[in-house]
Structure formats: C-alpha cells, structure tokens
Amino acid sequence: MTRHTVEIPEDSEVFGTTVNAFANFGYSAAVRAHGHLFIAGTIGRRADGTIPDDIEEQTEIALGRIAEILRLEGLDLSALVEVTSYHVDIHQHLPGFSRAKARLVDAPYPAWSLIGVSALASPGLLVEIRATAAYPDAS
Secondary structure: OOEEEEOOOOOOOOOHHHHHHHHHHOOOOEEEEOOEEEEEEEEOOOOOOOOOOOHHHHHHHHHHHHHHHHHHOOOOHHHEEEEEEEEEOHHHHHHHHHHHHHHHOOOOOOEEEEEEEOOOOOOOOOEEEEEEEEOOOOO
C-alpha cells in the first residue's frame, strides 16, 4: 500500500505553535492512501495555542485547519466525503456549531456524524472534527 503523510510546515500561519502537537503526541495531521485523505481529529485551538470560549470560533478554527490540510494536498472543503465531529455539551453548543458550519461548508455536503462526548483532550475544547476527503478521479 502506498501511503503519504501530510506534513504541516513549521511556519504555518494556521497551525502556528500548535504544529508541534503532531510530533509530541505521535500522530500525523493527515495520511493519503487509496485515493483518500484521512484527516486526524482537528480542534479549535488558535495558532498561539489558546482556546476560544466560543463554539463558533472553535468550529471556524477547526474547519480552517482542515481546509489548510486540504490546501496542502491541492484540495478544498468540497473534497470532503465523510466527517465526524465530537461535541462537549452537544445540545448547548449545536446551534453555534451549526451556524459556523453553514458559513464554511457548501453543498454538496459530505456525510456527517455528530457525537456527544463528556470531554476532549484539553479543558475548554468544545469540538473536534475528523474527516475523510477523496482525491479527484484520475480518469
């Protein structure tokens, strides 16, 4: 199987100081295999490492990070085929999440599952989004 690991540049304006998390925790931002790009869970942490209190801003940042990973591979958000998002206090935060998502994700929409969780990796995180994108057919 041919695999390609997507590397986020150290000078990324989108990821900023948080780019070190991939090496620190031993995972890749994304991996290309079998015509798909598998994007690891992405959070709404600002480039300076701080976490906004607002679900809309966290959602915008997380989707912006996904968009940046896609851009590095010559894709955009329209390439997404499957998304799973994990939500702390899902009923409280779903309206704000939905507003941000509606601003950034256009039709045709990917398959999307929303899962409520009790907590995420860092206190204050309200959403984590993982995704799969498909590369255009070569034919």
